[in-house]
Amino acid sequence: MSMLTDFREKSFLDKISILNEVATAKDPEELDGLLELFQNPLEDTSVDYMVVTALNGVLSADEQKAVELLGKEQGKLRTLCIRVCGEFQFKSAVPVLLEMAGDNADPDFLFEVLTSLSKIGGPDSLELFRSNINNDDDLIVVMAIEMLGELKDEQSIPALKEFVDRNNEDDRYEVCDLTTWKAVECLSAIGTDEALDFIVANLHHRNPTVRRVVTDSLTILGAKGIPYLTKVISPESEKDDMILAANVLGFIGDKEGLDVLMDAIEKQYSTDSSVKYAIYEAIGRIGTMKAVISLFDGLEDDDELITVAVMTGLDNLVNPGVTKKLVDIVGQGGSKAGKILRAIVTAQAVNIFQGLYSEGKIGRFLMNAVVASKDSEVHEVFRAKLSEIGGEEAEADISRLPEAVKVGGKRALAADDSKSMLALYRSILTNAGYEPTVAENGQEAYSHIQLNEEFDVIITDMNMPVMDGMEFVAKLRQTDGYADIPVIMVTTESEYSQQELARKTGVNDFITKPFTADQLKAKIAEYVS
Incomplete structure (x- = not known):
């Protein structure tokens, strides 16, 4: 006997209990009873919701029946079957769904079908997604673009490039369309030379959000994107493009990118301080011992920000050789030494500080720079490092640091x-x-x-x-x-x-x-x- 016999006469708690059991058992014998309850609901929100849950459960265990109902039903039951076929990836539903998409122009219905097909996946629906890339409904376009990326459809590249170019026009660049956002991600997923060259060419797109999406996409792409970014790190490139390309190479953090950045420093691709700063910052982010040579070259620059960037990078690479080199440079005195000591404090480079602390006068000058800072966070950071170093001298220096620095409110x-x-x-x-x-x-x-x-x-x-x-x-x-x-x-x-x-x-x-x-x-x- 069916568990749903005389269901409408049961108490509320019994109805919920029965439907829970049906949903768990997934018995196909209960399908007819569930369909009747679904088509003629009890008008009790909780019970009707559980009917849908139980029907989903039964259909999930019977692909043939779900696809059969999909092809002959209308209205809300057909929508439920569309969703079940997608959620449980019923591949036999694909031909039926494709036929339905071609026969119905309603955007809400088409979106349901495309969503189901996107969950099922596979190349059979590629042409349908490709044909909807210029649909009047933005949600459908976004769905289509996402699937074209997943399927790595090279034929869609020209259309995707049009989205990005269109968003760069005078009357459109102020707002980043969601379709442009997805087009960039899709091009990155397709990953051909044409697609990636185009993305890198838009590092400095006029819309800031598009620039961010380009940066994020290239960072996620990782080492594969380095050859394309390398083309931008050149004397012929615009300043802003070089800065953004250097930033991305730093975010990627690959040794191949380090070679590109070091080459740019050695061959002086740019004398602009902003470009040099971006390159040194990126070199420091990659943080391998090979980077040390270039970072020390950065200490020759007069720009204080570049010195801070160098100290930030070197702090993760400290070894006896790095410490000795810094001792030699600072030991020569002059404005360069003062600039380096200030940068160590500003960058909170505690590892460098520890290496120089015991170096006689250099350590004293460095400690004086720490004390001179008005930043309470700086004092706390170096106080912790002095506690770690330990000893009478460190204890005495800790006492020199104020507990709190008064600021102007x-x-x-x-x-x-x-x-x-x-x-x-x-x-x-x-x-x-x-x-x-x-x-x-x-x-x-x-x-x-x-x-x-x-x-x-x-x-x-x-x-x-x-x-x-x-x-x-x-x-x-x-x-x-x-x-x-x-x-x-x-x-x-x-x-x-x-x-x-x-x-x-x-x-x-x-x-x-x-x-x-x-x-x-x-x-x-x-x-x-």
Whole structure:
């Protein structure tokens, strides 16, 4: 006897119990009873939901019946069968689904069919997805693009490139379409020379979100993308393209990319400080002993930010040879030695600090630089390292560090994906009397806003992974209480259109890399009294 006999006369608890048992047992003998309950519901939300659950369970164990119902039913039962066939990857349903997609122009129905086919997978549905890449419904287009990437359809490359190019036009570049986002990811998944050359050519797409998606896609692609990025690290490339390509090579972290970056330094592909900084930062991120030679070359540069980037990179590569080299350089004295000691403190390079601490006068000068810092976080970091070193001298130096540094009561938030930039911001802001809060991307910065933290000024980079500066500022301005906080965007951009777009999102002003500490302080002072 069926468990569903006289079901409508049962109590509520009995109905739920029976349907649970039917869903677990997946007995095909209960299918007719479930279909009757599904087509003629009891109008009890909980019971009717359990009927659907039980029907899904029974059909999941009977592919033939699910496909049979799929082909002859209409309305909500057909939709349920479409979903069951997709969820349980019934391959025999593919011909039926393809026929249904061709016979029905309703976008909601077509989306259900495409979703089911995407879950089943396989090349049989390729032509259907390809034919819907220019559908009037954006959700269908996105679904089609995602599947073309999964199926690595090279024939779709021209159409995908059109999405990205279209989003670069004067009347479209301000907003990144979801279809453009997916087109970039799809091209990366297809991974042919044509596709990857095109993606790299759009490293500096006019829309910042597209740039971020390109960067993220190439980073995920990893070593396979290095030959294409290498073409951009050249004397003929635009400054902004080289910076972004160097950043991606650093994120990828592959030794092959290190060779490209070291070659760029050795052959002096660019004399621009921003480009050199990006390359040294990337070399430090890759962090192999082979990188040490190039990093030491960076100490010849007068740019303080490059020195901080070098110290950040070297701190992960410290060995007796590195320590000896630094002792030799700093031991020569002069402005270069002072710059290096300050950079060690700014970068919180505790491993380098430990290596130099016992080097007589050098250790004393370095300790004086730590004490001179106005950043309480710097004091805490080096206090912990001194405790680890131990000994009477270390104990005496710990006593020289104040427990807390008084600041002017003002707070600043700085967002940048570069650790050395964040370290420099901390140094500049504390010296200017601000309590700094730093974040490695826009999303992390916005998390402080969600906690209702108050800031007198916000400084943000334009190009960052996860969430770029434009998106961060746009969300900031849409949040109650943050409409009037001054925002300064740090950029290497050369296109006027990018600044105009940033102003529209709510950026008050800009400062261009490279800049000095005094220039940033002066810019902040224009907005904060």
